[in-house]
Amino acid sequence: MDSRLLAAVLDVLTASEIDLLAAHNETRGIGAGLQQSMLDIAAAGSASTGTPIPELHGIAATNATLAAVGGGSKAAGGGGVAGGHSRLNQAALSAQLATIGITSAAIVARILARYVILVRRDRIRERGNTHERP
Numbered sequence: 001m002d003s004r005l006l007a008a009v010l011d012v013l014t015a016s017e018i019d020l021l022a023a024h025n026e027t028r029g030i031g032a033g034l035q036q037s038m039l040d041i042a043a044a045g046s047a048s049t050g051t052p053i054p055e056l057h058g059i060a061a062t063n064a065t066l067a068a069v070g071g072g073s074k075a076a077g078g079g080g081v082a083g084g085h086s087r088l089n090q091a092a093l094s095a096q097l098a099t100i101g102i103t104s105a106a107i108v109a110r111i112l113a114r115y116v117i118l119v120r121r122d123r124i125r126e127r128g129n130t131h132e133r134p
Contacts, residue, residue: 004122008114012107030099031092038069038091042084048073 043053047064056064063081067073070083079086 004113004118005111008111008118011114012110016079031096034091034095035088038088039065042066042068048076 007018018035043061043065045068046052047056047060048067051064052067053061053064066088067078068084069087070079070081070085071087072078072080073083074080
């Protein structure tokens, strides 16, 4: 490994960034927020029976909301409650992966920028040494 690349990594990465890449705790909240938004939107609609979901209570409200997220009841051609669970999990995972990817890309870009600076510095030094020879 090029010693300048290692130096760039050490210059850029902080303890908090290493923790972020290792744990990804911050991304869990993003996924949960997206899931809640999907549930809130679906809960404002109607169940497959035509009853407004806000008028339902307990498990009936929960199942109707999940079915709405899943594209409607299975009888109506949607994914039903299972489809709702699946879509919620996929949405949360997508949000988490996007956040992790963006964070990782930003860190890699900073490392690359630092590496380029170190390489240019070394080239300037090398040119300076070649011009000093008698």
